[in-house]
Amino acid sequence: MNDIRTGVIGLGAMGAPMARHLASHGFLAGVWNRTTIKADTLAAELGVMRADSPAELAGQCNILLTCVSADKDLESVIAQVLAGLKHGDVVIDTSTVSPVLTKHLAERLERIAVGFIDAPVSGGVEGAVNGRLSVMAGGDFATFSRVLPVLESFSSSVTHMGPVGSGQATKAVNQVIVAGLAEAVCEALALSEKLNLPSERLLSVLTAGAADSWFLRHRGQSVLENRFETGFKLSLLLKDLKIIQSLARNLNINLNTVDAAINDYEKLVTAGDGNNDISGLIRRKRAQMSVADEE
Numbered sequence: 001m002n003d004i005r006t007g008v009i010g011l012g013a014m015g016a017p018m019a020r021h022l023a024s025h026g027f028l029a030g031v032w033n034r035t036t037i038k039a040d041t042l043a044a045e046l047g048v049m050r051a052d053s054p055a056e057l058a059g060q061c062n063i064l065l066t067c068v069s070a071d072k073d074l075e076s077v078i079a080q081v082l083a084g085l086k087h088g089d090v091v092i093d094t095s096t097v098s099p100v101l102t103k104h105l106a107e108r109l110e111r112i113a114v115g116f117i118d119a120p121v122s123g124g125v126e127g128a129v130n131g132r133l134s135v136m137a138g139g140d141f142a143t144f145s146r147v148l149p150v151l152e153s154f155s156s157s158v159t160h161m162g163p164v165g166s167g168q169a170t171k172a173v174n175q176v177i178v179a180g181l182a183e184a185v186c187e188a189l190a191l192s193e194k195l196n197l198p199s200e201r202l203l204s205v206l207t208a209g210a211a212d213s214w215f216l217r218h219r220g221q222s223v224l225e226n227r228f229e230t231g232f233k234l235s236l237l238l239k240d241l242k243i244i245q246s247l248a249r250n251l252n253i254n255l256n257t258v259d260a261a262i263n264d265y266e267k268l269v270t271a272g273d274g275n276n277d278i279s280g281l282i283r284r285k286r287a288q289m290s291v292a293d294e295e
Contacts, residue, residue, distance in 0.1 A: 003062070004026075004027045004062070004063060004149065004150060005027075005029040005060065005061045005062050005063065006022050006027045006028055006029060006061055006062075006063040006064070006065055006150055007028075007029055007030045007031065007032065007051065007057040007058065007060065007061035007063070007064050007065070008022065008028065008030075008031045008032075008064075008065050008066075008067070009031075009032050009033070009054055009057065009064060009065070009066045009067070009068070009077055009081075010033065010066055010067035010068045010069075010073075010077075010095070011031060011033040011035075011038045011039060011042055011067075012067065012069070013125045013128070014067050014094070014121070014125065014128045015033075015067035015094075016038070016042055017125075017128040017129045017131075017154070018065070018067065018094070018128055018133075018154045019031055019042060019046065020042075020046065021131045021153045021154035022065070022150065022153050022154065023046040023047075023048065024153070025149070025153040027063075027149070027150055027153060028046060028048050029048060029049065029060055029061050030043070030048050030049035030050065030051050030057050030060055030061065031043050031046075031048060031049075031050060031051070031057070032050070032051040032053065032054050032056075032057045036050075039051075053080065053084075054077055054080040054081040054084070055080055055081055055082070055083040055084035056084060057081070057084065058081040058083075058084030058085045058086075058089070059084035059086075060084075061089070062086070062088070062089050062090070063089065063090050063091075063092060063147055063150055064081060064085075064089065064090070064091045064092070065091075065092045065093075065094060065150065066078075066091065066092070066093045066094065066095060067093075067094045067095055068095045069095070069236065069239070070095075070097065070239055071097045071098055071101050071243075073095070074093060074095055074097050074101065074105070075101065075105070078091070078105050078108070078109070082112070085109070085112060085114050086114075087112070087113040087114070088113065088114075088115075089114045089115070090114065090115040090116070090117065090143055090146065090147050091105075091109060091114060091115070091116050091117070092116075092117045092119050092147055092150065092151070093105075093116070093117070093118050093119065093120075094119050094120060094121050094135075095120065096120045096168070096171050096175070096236075096239075096240050096243070097168060097243070098168065098243050098246070098247075099118075099165040099168040099169050099172070099247070100165075102116075102118040102138070102164060102165050102167075102168050103164055103165045106118070106139070106164040106165075115139070115140065115143035115146075115147075116139060116143075116164060117137055117138065117139035117143060117144055117147060117164075117167070118137065118138045118139060118164055118165060118166075118167040118168050119135050119136070119137040119138075119139075119151060119167050120135075120136055120167050120168055120170075120171035121133040121134065121135050121136075121155070122134045122136070122171070122174050122178075123156075124218070124231055124232055125230065125231055125232065126218065126231075127156075128154065131153070131154050131155065131156070132155070132156040133154055133155045133156065133157075134155065134156065134157040134158075134159075135151050135155045135157065135158040135159065135167075136159055136161050136166075136167045136170035136171055136174070137151065137158065137159065137160050137161060137166075137167045138160075138161050138162055138163060138164050138165050138166030138167035138168065138169070138170075139160075139163065139164045139167075140163075140164075141160060144160050171240075172240075172243065172244045172247060175237065175240045175241065175244060176244060176255065176257060176258055178215070178237065178278075179237065179241055179257060179258060179261035180257045180261070181213050181214075181215045181216075182215060182237075182261070182278050182279065182281050183257065183260060183261055183264070183281070185213065185215050185216050185219070185220065185223075185279075186223065186279065186281040186282040186284075186285045187285045188211075189220065189223055189224060189282055189285075190282055190285035190286045190288075190289055191289070193224075193286070194289060199221070199224045203216070203220045203221060203224075206220070207220070215279075219231070219277070219279040222277075222279065223279045223282050228273075228276035228277045228279055228280040229276070229277065230277060231277035231278065231279065232277060232278050233274065233275055233276070233277070233278070234265055234268055234269065234273060234274060234276055234277065234278045234280055234281065235265075235269050235274030235275065237261075237265060237278045238262065238265040238266065238269055238274075241258050241261055241262050241265065242262065244258050245258055245259070245262060264281060264284045265278075265281070267284060268280060268281065268283065268284055
């Protein structure tokens with residue numbers, strides 16, 4: 001695809017920086033967002049069109065990249081772009097949604113000769129801003145190869161995992177690890193506070209050894225300083241984990257780490273912490289340890 005004209009739908013914490021990287025590579029033709037002011041602002045910044053509707057954007061582009069929050073949002077967007085899609089266009093979805101929905105949408109688009117790549121990403125807001133995301137893609141390999149420059153524009157790693165749905169399946173595995181690390185790191189740091197350990201020296205020791213992880217390295221200090229305002233919203237991780245829980249039921253398997261994380265994050269969302277970074281989990285771990293002290 002020599003003439004790449006990409007439209008981005010969904011300009012949140014991940015979508016907006018991805019759009020900026022697309023623009024810097026000359027791939028961005030226009031944007032659309034449910035909240036119009038976000039689209040107006042970014043379109044003016046990047047010098048691209050702000051479409052009045054998803055269908056209008058689709059009509060002006062040959063690649064559509066979607067980055068939305070949930071299954072119902074993606075279903076709605078695809079329904080709205082159908083009128084503007086053309087034979088040979090490609091839709092790339094970078095959201096985290098159900099693999100079942102992904103396959104259904106791909107089949108729907110295939111009937112009108114439009115390609116579909118499910119390409120969820122990992123790396124957090126920092127990765128999106130710095131163009132260092134990891135992309136796990138599913139779909140027809142020839143279609144994937146056509147849109148590879150688009151994916152590479154905001155990523156440090158792009159991997160084709162197999163047919164449609166493979167990207168979302170890989171993201172499910174990724175999120176189990178993310179949730180497990182968050183559980184372990186937050187519980188461990190809550191324990192360190194109980195033991196009155198010096199935080200800076202503690203983090204230096206931990207990140208130099210086998211306990212090191214992206215989560216500890218990027219969130220350890222902010223967790224201990226009670227800063228939870230940036231990063232991946234815990235309400236979104238909860239959504240992802242519930243998708244994984246549904247997959248586990250369909251496979252007739254138990255995922256104990258996922259179940260424990262869902263229990264913790266549900267309580268945090270109920271308490272009003274849904275917009276905090278997932279590292280806000282330490283509040284739950286501290287509360288659990290306080291109850292143990294009282295007992």
